[in-house]
Amino acid sequence: MIELKFHISGGDFDTAGTASSETKKILKQLNIDSKVIKRTVVALYEGEVNIAAHAWKGEVAVTVKDHQIVALLKDEGPGIADINMAMLEGFSTASPKVREMGFGAGMGLPNMKKNADLLEVESTPGVGTTVRMSFDF
Amino acid sequence: MKIEKIIPLLKAKIVCGERRINDEICNVFSSDLMSDVLTLDSENILLLTGLANVQTIRTAEMAEIHYIVFVRNKKATEEIIQLAEEHEMVILESPFSMFKASGILYANGLNPLF
Numbered sequence: 001m002i003e004l005k006f007h008i009s010g011g012d013f014d015t016a017g018t019a020s021s022e023t024k025k026i027l028k029q030l031n032i033d034s035k036v037i038k039r040t041v042v043a044l045y046e047g048e049v050n051i052a053a054h055a056w057k058g059e060v061a062v063t064v065k066d067h068q069i070v071a072l073l074k075d076e077g078p079g080i081a082d083i084n085m086a087m088l089e090g091f092s093t094a095s096p097k098v099r100e101m102g103f104g105a106g107m108g109l110p111n112m113k114k115n116a117d118l119l120e121v122e123s124t125p126g127v128g129t130t131v132r133m134s135f136d137f
Numbered sequence: 138m139k140i141e142k143i144i145p146l147l148k149a150k151i152v153c154g155e156r157r158i159n160d161e162i163c164n165v166f167s168s169d170l171m172s173d174v175l176t177l178d179s180e181n182i183l184l185l186t187g188l189a190n191v192q193t194i195r196t197a198e199m200a201e202i203h204y205i206v207f208v209r210n211k212k213a214t215e216e217i218i219q220l221a222e223e224h225e226m227v228i229l230e231s232p233f234s235m236f237k238a239s240g241i242l243y244a245n246g247l248n249p250l251f
């Protein structure tokens with residue numbers, strides 16, 4: 001079992017993606033199937049960008065087990081008032097700055113759901129959001 | 138179509154990945170929306186985009202895209218080139234608009250994804 005940990009800063013679009021990039025490197029070294037790697041890093045990257053775009057700061061933990069990868073993204077931030085609404089394709093509260101970076105189409109959470117075998121989102125408005133995803137192989 | 142042939146068609150300049158000039162491209166996707174690019178299932182595509190920032194390269198990295206054209210004279214910064222080189226990507230810069238560049242590639246037989 002391997003565990004990777006990363007820190008994400010809210011609003012930082014220069015370094016967003018480094019956790020996913022590092023994770024991708026390690027998964028490749030572990031010779032995990034390329035389709036599983038793609039599903040994992042796309043979903044992880046969406047989650048990472050969500051912390052950079054919507055939250056203040058966050059921690060990402062990726063655990064690689066024998067037949068499963070688990071990603072836990074825990075942030076301190078404004079939280080999500082209505083998770084069902086946030087899960088809808090096209091729902092976004094992204095700022096103009098985030099949109100300028102090519103994000104904010106409201107497609108991230110639906111895409112995470114598509115790529116992960118399991119997606120759980122828990123959130124407390126004003127406190128933060130926790131996203132848990134797993135990928136089986 | 139080989140990258141080598143795409144370069145003159147788009148009056149493009151290759152700014153990194155010269156080694157892969159003989160790689161073959163079949164499919165092209167044009168978008169400024171990285172959220173959209175991240176939903177693509179296909180691999181080995183050429184991405185046309187007017188968005189030249191580090192997250193464009195990160196998105197391409199996660200989506201397994203190795204060929205990018207920056208349209209409308211958008212320039213790849215040093216940081217972009219360094220990151221792209223690290224991931225063995227090819228980057229072209231074209232003066233044409235997204236519409237014109239897409240039209241030229243389409244007319245020359247390259248395939249859309251949808």
Ligand SMILES: Nc1ncnc2c1ncn2[C@@H]1O[C@H](COP(=O)(O)OP(=O)(O)OP(=O)(O)O)[C@@H](O)[C@H]1O
Binds near residue numbers: 046078093094108109
């Ligand atoms: N970690 C988070 N903290 C606070 N709000 C969030 C978080 N993640 C998502 N949200 C809320 O849920 C909405 C939908 O998220 P989703 O990732 O689907 O779209 P987006 O980030 O707005 O755009 P895209 O992902 O297409 O770039 C966001 O606009 C935001 O309101």
Ligand SMILES: [Mg+2]
Binds near residue numbers: 103107108
């Ligand atoms: Mg998002």
